[in-house]
Amino acid sequence: MSTGSTTAGSTVELVKLRKSYGSTVAVDGIDLRIAAGAYCCLLGPSGCGKTSTLRMIAGHEDISDGDLLIGDRVVNAEPPARRGTAMMFQSYALFPHLDCTDNVAFSLKMKGVSREERRRRAREMLDLVHMSQYADRLPAQLSGGQQQRVALARALITRPGVLLLDEPLSALDPFLRIRMREELKRLHTELGITFVHVTHSQTEAMALADLVVVMSQGRIEQAGPPREVFNQPRTAFVARFIGGHNVVDDAAGRWAVRADRILLGQPEGADHAVQGTVRALEYHGASVHLTLDVPGAEDFAVVLDESRFYDAPLSIGDRVTAGWKARDVHPLVS
Amino acid sequence: MTVTAVPPEASSASAAPRGGGVRRSVLRRAVPYLQAGPLALTLLVFLLIPILTIVAVSFWDYDSIRIYPDFVLTNYEELLTSPVTWKTYLNTVKFAALTWVITLLIGFTVAYFLAFHVQSTTWQMVLFLVCTIPFWTSNIIRMISWIPFLGRNGLLNSGLISAGLIDRPLEFLLFSDFAVVLAFVHLYALFMVVPIFNSMMRIDRALVEAARDGGASAAQVVWNVILPLAKPGIAIGSIFVVTLVMGDFITVRLMSGGQSASIGLMIANEISLLQYPAAAANAVVLLAVVLIMVVAMLRIVDIRKEL
Numbered sequence: 001m002s003t004g005s006t007t008a009g010s011t012v013e014l015v016k017l018r019k020s021y022g023s024t025v026a027v028d029g030i031d032l033r034i035a036a037g038a039y040c041c042l043l044g045p046s047g048c049g050k051t052s053t054l055r056m057i058a059g060h061e062d063i064s065d066g067d068l069l070i071g072d073r074v075v076n077a078e079p080p081a082r083r084g085t086a087m088m089f090q091s092y093a094l095f096p097h098l099d100c101t102d103n104v105a106f107s108l109k110m111k112g113v114s115r116e117e118r119r120r121r122a123r124e125m126l127d128l129v130h131m132s133q134y135a136d137r138l139p140a141q142l143s144g145g146q147q148q149r150v151a152l153a154r155a156l157i158t159r160p161g162v163l164l165l166d167e168p169l170s171a172l173d174p175f176l177r178i179r180m181r182e183e184l185k186r187l188h189t190e191l192g193i194t195f196v197h198v199t200h201s202q203t204e205a206m207a208l209a210d211l212v213v214v215m216s217q218g219r220i221e222q223a224g225p226p227r228e229v230f231n232q233p234r235t236a237f238v239a240r241f242i243g244g245h246n247v248v249d250d251a252a253g254r255w256a257v258r259a260d261r262i263l264l265g266q267p268e269g270a271d272h273a274v275q276g277t278v279r280a281l282e283y284h285g286a287s288v289h290l291t292l293d294v295p296g297a298e299d300f301a302v303v304l305d306e307s308r309f310y311d312a313p314l315s316i317g318d319r320v321t322a323g324w325k326a327r328d329v330h331p332l333v334s
Numbered sequence: 335m336t337v338t339a340v341p342p343e344a345s346s347a348s349a350a351p352r353g354g355g356v357r358r359s360v361l362r363r364a365v366p367y368l369q370a371g372p373l374a375l376t377l378l379v380f381l382l383i384p385i386l387t388i389v390a391v392s393f394w395d396y397d398s399i400r401i402y403p404d405f406v407l408t409n410y411e412e413l414l415t416s417p418v419t420w421k422t423y424l425n426t427v428k429f430a431a432l433t434w435v436i437t438l439l440i441g442f443t444v445a446y447f448l449a450f451h452v453q454s455t456t457w458q459m460v461l462f463l464v465c466t467i468p469f470w471t472s473n474i475i476r477m478i479s480w481i482p483f484l485g486r487n488g489l490l491n492s493g494l495i496s497a498g499l500i501d502r503p504l505e506f507l508l509f510s511d512f513a514v515v516l517a518f519v520h521l522y523a524l525f526m527v528v529p530i531f532n533s534m535m536r537i538d539r540a541l542v543e544a545a546r547d548g549g550a551s552a553a554q555v556v557w558n559v560i561l562p563l564a565k566p567g568i569a570i571g572s573i574f575v576v577t578l579v580m581g582d583f584i585t586v587r588l589m590s591g592g593q594s595a596s597i598g599l600m601i602a603n604e605i606s607l608l609q610y611p612a613a614a615a616n617a618v619v620l621l622a623v624v625l626i627m628v629v630a631m632l633r634i635v636d637i638r639k640e641l
């Protein structure tokens with residue numbers, strides 16, 4: 001990093017962390033340890049408690065019960081600025097009356113850094129996110145992606161140990177989203193600080209995180225590296241939310257099998273097989289996605305390589321045998 | 335205007351005979367003017383004509399029994415060369431400035447409390463309505479109600495004496511500049527509260543969190559985020575308060591007990607002496623002064639985004 005010594009990331013540890021609003025429990029006593037310098041994604045559907053968790057870490061929401069440790073200090077009662085965290089807001093929350101430089105320099109102004117000094121450092125920070133040429137513009141004169149870069153610079157200028165991102169990419173168009181994803185990854189590598197990123201997109205979580213934390217109804221369903229979460233989903237919720245899995249209930253209990261591990265036709269080497277009817281069929285370019293009606297599963301998805309599918313094409317209503325190998329079956333906790 | 339402009343070719347190309355098409359396109363062009371008509375007429379009859387009449391009369395001549403249509407500058411000459419005028423303007427501006435500062439402090443504080451510290455919308459509405467209770471009675475009643483409270487033997491003085499805090503009644507409480515400013519603040523504070531509250535309600539709460547995230551203390555949030563973003567509301571409230579105070583005559587007369595003067599009072603006196611041209615000249619000058627003040631305020635703050 002060009003702006004001097006980098007701040008090492010801080011660990012973040014949640015101990016029985018709980019948030020309730022009256023009788024509604026938003027976060028139900030979760031335990032989580034995020035290693036220093038990790039990229040953690042809190043993933044889940046809306047209302048799962050991921051944003052409340054992030055806001056508690058940030059200090060913008062009171063903790064109802066439990067402890068929050070950043071570094072190795074308990075920071076439950078500390079104001080946001082003394083936690084060593086910085087937050088990037090979903091709506092970016094740029095100050096509309098200040099130009100980009102003053103927006104980025106805001107926290108330095110609060111600390112009483114002189115105008116010259118803080119504007120110089122803000123310019124350096126804008127440089128880091130490639131926004132120097134817009135330094136004198138007001139937020140209203142910037143596009144969504146540009147506003148986001150400024151918001152990022154504003155959060156980073158405090159040299160936080162932990163950067164908190166609340167759905168940072170959801171307001172961007174798909175093309176820009178992928179660009180910003182790369183940018184976040186680059187900054188994470190360059191700065192070496194801990195990122196905690198809230199998202200409802202499993203693609204985003206998989207693409208960015210070292211640690212994916214899948215949440216549902218105020219609880220953590222599973223926390224682990226993305227490959228582990230994808231290949232060994234612990235619960236039916238995780239398997240469904242992550243996608244690409246079939247969840248089946250049968251005599252053997254509840255288990256999951258990846259949609260791209262299903263063999264169709266007269267599968268050789270399949271340990272299990274089931275009869276079904278093709279209900280829907282979608283061409284996706286590299287692959288073809290089929291949905292089968294089979295007993296024991298709501299939607300039985302099959303993902304086939306495009307060329308394999310056209311070797312023996314099927315159409316809607318065809319009867320077909322679907323098989324899979326025993327080693328591809330993952331039992332689920334119900 | 336939402337009247338869509340149909341291209342003339344399109345309307346004349348219709349099957350109707352040529353004459354009809356022309357008439358229709360004339361009608362089309364007239365529609366926007368017809369829509370603007372009622373407002374223009376109202377402004378003409380109730381604003382423009384009265385002002386033009388006053389301007390015209392300000393150049394007329396008069397004696398103690400009647401006024402003569404004429405074009406003389408004596409009314410303005412007498413007005414602007416009289417030290418009384420200047421003293422009265424100074425006094426009026428003093429009232430306006432004091433009232434402005436005090437209502438601004440009260441208005442900002444009340445609006446800030448309502449907008450940022452009252453969490454539930456219901457309570458916000460309730461407290462807001464409580465603010466409007468004084469408006470259920472007339473201005474005059476509200477002013478007069480101060481008299482038994484502030485008077486020489488009023489509630490406040492007797493209360494303070496019986497509490498042993500003072501020996502003799504405080505004389506400055508009533509029929510003084512203090513009483514005038516107090517009444518102005520009482521009458522007009524709400525005109526400051528409402529627009530500032532309105533501005534504050536438009537401030538994205540995430541901005542306050544972002545400021546706190548950047549290490550701002552509560553006071554720094556107010557100074558660096560809320561105050562700048564509430565400026566349009568402050569400007570609108572200031573325009574209300576300043577114009578109301580500059581034009582007032584009844585509050586000054588009642589609360590100063592006739593010991594203080596304002597331009598409005600001066601005009602009222604001239605009217606009661608049937609010196610209409612002098613009063614008109616005075617009114618024209620006052621209008622110009624107030625307009626200059628309003629323009630100055632609008633130059634400082636851009637209120638367009640509030641409208």
